[in-house]
Amino acid sequence: MIEAQSVAVKYDGRTIIDNLSLQVLEGEILSIIGPNGSGKSTLLKSMSRMIPCESGSVHLCGEKLASMSSKRIAQLLCMLSQSNQTPPDMTVEELISYGRLPHKKWYERLGESDHEIVNWALERTGLLSFRKRYVSSLSGGEAQRAWIAMALAQRPKVLLLDEPTTYLDIAHQLEVLELVRSINRELGITVVMVLHDLNQAGAYSDRICVLRDGSLALTDTPANVLTPELIRTVYGVEAEVTPDHLDGGLRIHVRRRSAI
Template sequence: MIQAEHIQVGYDEKIVIEDLSLNIEQGEIVSILGPNGCGKSTLLKTLSRVIKPQSGQVLVEGNPIKNIPTKALACKMAMLSQHNTAPAGITVKELVYYGRIPHKKWYETKNKEDEKLIEWALEHTGLSEYKERQVSSLSGGERQRVWLAMALAQRPQVLFLDEPTTYLDISHQLELMELIRAINQKFNMTIVMVLHDLNQASEYSERLIVMQQGSIKGDGTPKALINEKFLRDIYHIECDIDINPLTHKPRIHPVKTCRTHCAFNLMKIKGEH
């Protein structure tokens, strides 16, 4: 469904991604992982046309993404960033309606079909009772669900999520991840997300794309990719790994860093006291 062909992406003269190619199929849940600064968010933004590659191309259903009209692309894709800001005073229902805008002509106003889809999106994200509340009055986890409801109302084929669990407590993180998985299973919506939490990525993804220094160093299922050597090479950590008996997915238990300079600095600190 989405292809990247030999893309190079950078900011000014700094190259962040060089000669990267991948293919994402309809209905997959894909998590992009890797250390800070490896190009995860840059890749996500390039796949969603937020950033234009310096060379190479991104294709959507075989068509160059650069040639797809903005309105048509917005009917196919939705992108939720780490920081989503709602207009002051807007209610949940009003914000979710924004998801219908790409499907409407400039002169059209809200109609019964829009109302039906808004209610449907609110119901599937557990927000029906909050629809008249101002978005600013909600908790962080509730606000994230509002943005997901807006994306559902948009009815995209692909949903991009950039670190969706950032700033949420563990309960709201798990609630959001369960909702994302349910959306994928119920609507066959392709989910592509950047995550930092390795265990969440393992548990909720069918496929992991692991990056390091702007290149893909691993691409496969959690079970195929996650092992002690791979995590040592990519994240410089020593860890224990077991298998969740309920889901049969790997679970990672970090033990310590194996970065030499970190260990050296720790020894210096201990020696000073």
């Protein structure tokens, strides 16, 4: 679905991502975790062509990303950053309508089928009653749902999310992650997201990719990734990992910093 091959990314002469290869499977949820500064967001941006690769390549649906038109990329992939902003007078419905632009010629207006898709995205994200509200007036969780609705209207095959739960309280974090999982399962959209919370990564991921100092430390299932040994090595903390009997997953309890 999307594959990074020996990717290197540099900022101001400093290597951020170093010779990293990663394959994202069709229909999965892959979460990228790692300490601050390990290159998580940089990797996600290189996978969307927001930033160029110094070397290596990224392929999307079998096509080389660097050779694809921006329009073609937008038809297949949607990237949502940590902080997304709109003009103060933009309504939720107007925002979601922008998701249809990659499928239109520059001179075409939205047709009946486009409006049907916008209505479907509003309904799918529980925002029908918010359609005329200004995005700027929404709570953090409501605004994040509006941006995800815009992504759904775009009808992408791949959705990239850079820390989608940032600035949200716990209830809204879970609300957004449940929405992401439901659209992945029901619509088959491949999801790659950067997360900080290890418990959330374990609960909402099919596989987890661990970055450390710009290199790939491990990619595997949550049970094989979220071990006390890996958490100690990558994060420098001692943690207890126990079964979560509520959802059949894992529960990570951080105890203390590791001895130096």
